Amino acid sequence: MRRAVLALAGTAVGTTLIIATKLGPRPAAEMTVDLGQTLPPGVSPAPQPIAPPSSSASPKASAKAPAPSKGGLKDGTFPGSGAAAGRYGTTKVTIVVSGGKITDVTASYPTGGQTGSINARAVPKLRQEALTAQSAGIATVSGATYTSNAYKQSLQAAIDAAKA
Amino acid sequence: MIKVEQIMGTAISVEIMGATPSTFDGVFAWFREVDERFSTYKHGSEVNRLARGEIEVSDCSEHMRFMLDQTARLWSETNGYFDVYATGRLDPSGFVKGWSVQVASDRLLAAGAADHCLNAGGDVRVRGNPEPGQPWRVGIRHPFEPMKLAWVLEGTDLAVATSGTYERGFHVVDPFHGVPAEALCSVTVTGIDLGRADALATAATAMGRKGIDWLAGLAGFESAVVTREGDAFRSDGLPVAAG
Numbered sequence: 001m002r003r004a005v006l007a008l009a010g011t012a013v014g015t016t017l018i019i020a021t022k023l024g025p026r027p028a029a030e031m032t033v034d035l036g037q038t039l040p041p042g043v044s045p046a047p048q049p050i051a052p053p054s055s056s057a058s059p060k061a062s063a064k065a066p067a068p069s070k071g072g073l074k075d076g077t078f079p080g081s082g083a084a085a086g087r088y089g090t091t092k093v094t095i096v097v098s099g100g101k102i103t104d105v106t107a108s109y110p111t112g113g114q115t116g117s118i119n120a121r122a123v124p125k126l127r128q129e130a131l132t133a134q135s136a137g138i139a140t141v142s143g144a145t146y147t148s149n150a151y152k153q154s155l156q157a158a159i160d161a162a163k164a
Numbered sequence: 165m166i167k168v169e170q171i172m173g174t175a176i177s178v179e180i181m182g183a184t185p186s187t188f189d190g191v192f193a194w195f196r197e198v199d200e201r202f203s204t205y206k207h208g209s210e211v212n213r214l215a216r217g218e219i220e221v222s223d224c225s226e227h228m229r230f231m232l233d234q235t236a237r238l239w240s241e242t243n244g245y246f247d248v249y250a251t252g253r254l255d256p257s258g259f260v261k262g263w264s265v266q267v268a269s270d271r272l273l274a275a276g277a278a279d280h281c282l283n284a285g286g287d288v289r290v291r292g293n294p295e296p297g298q299p300w301r302v303g304i305r306h307p308f309e310p311m312k313l314a315w316v317l318e319g320t321d322l323a324v325a326t327s328g329t330y331e332r333g334f335h336v337v338d339p340f341h342g343v344p345a346e347a348l349c350s351v352t353v354t355g356i357d358l359g360r361a362d363a364l365a366t367a368a369t370a371m372g373r374k375g376i377d378w379l380a381g382l383a384g385f386e387s388a389v390v391t392r393e394g395d396a397f398r399s400d401g402l403p404v405a406a407g
Contacts, residue, residue, distance in 0.1 A: 128396065136303065138313070142283075145331060146285055148170045
């Protein structure tokens with residue numbers, strides 16, 4: 001049985017959340033979470049599944065996600081077990097695996113006092129989600145700059161022609 | 165009504181609700197004026213004469229001096245990653261296209277044409293409503309499937325700029341290494357100022373993967389990214405359409 005490995009590593013002054021994920025058909029995901037805290041040597045909380053993902057929790061992922069491959073991650077919500085108390089407070093990281101891929105990562109932060117104000121600045125992070133390929137009723141398309149020639153073959157040209 | 169003209173080496177689509185033909189004429193005249201002044205493909209353009217040292221900054225038009233001032237600020241704000249000299253010669257295209265659309269939209273609003281959708285080669289500015297009570301819906305092109313969308317946004321006062329590696333003829337250069345930046349194949353920045361959004365999307369593309377975290381810290385702008393590997397990221401505040 002394979003499982004995601006969640007490792008917490010810290011520096012005393014870092015305040016940013018850095019998450020590197022290795023996704024796809026391979027045996028395990030590795031995460032390095034820098035939460036600006038110092039953990040005792042050997043503390044490496046192992047995640048435990050607590051609930052299957054509900055379809056409403058990540059609709060885009062469930063709509064497009066392929067069936068879990070042999071080498072993929074097990075579906076579920078995995079909290080870092082035993083919230084770790086660090087220099088800047090107690091932090092807990094949870095990942096959601098759907099269709100064999102990590103679809104969400106959340107971290108709870110202390111919110112009060114000086115610690116809270118430090119962590120408030122640490123939170124900004126783009127959310128990773130499944131890439132979807134949609135067709136929808138739209139007025140216009142934003143994309144990389146096309147040449148006049150490439151425009152003729154574009155979705156934007158088709159939309160413009162339909163309106164003209 | 166919608167009209168399309170080929171200006172600035174790309175197609176510009178202008179949709180204005182309830183407008184007269186003369187309103188469209190004014191919009192396209194503005195884009196041709198911008199092209200004459202800022203095109204690096206026109207030998208005698210003001211930007212090329214400045215780049216060759218034939219004229220000084222003090223000789224330049226108000227718009228040229230405004231561009232130089234704004235892009236200098238953006239160079240600083242982006243830690244040098246938005247650089248109009250990234251290719252070795254002055255090329256402000258990464259700001260001018262978005263900015264010129266923003267100016268066109270501002271002028272339309274001031275003239276009472278409050279409901280419009282402008283798109284210059286993928287840089288979009290929408291205002292008002294296509295129909296009463298309806299927001300404009302703006303798709304973000306899927307980087308690997310030309311006729312599909314990666315996200316659908318909506319808004320009544322929204323600028324959407326996308327920088328990408330999937331169209332030929334335009335490459336974002338990493339100014340610190342002088343090579344094309346290819347790690348992020350689509351970077352979209354939304355806000356209310358299309359000139360700045362355009363430049364910020366270009367800067368994040370130049371940064372490569374570290375641009376993902378950099379975008380998350382921008383105040384007043386939302387973002388959506390697709391990496392070369394097909395990983396998708398977006399900010400929580402991205403104005404994604406409800407349904």
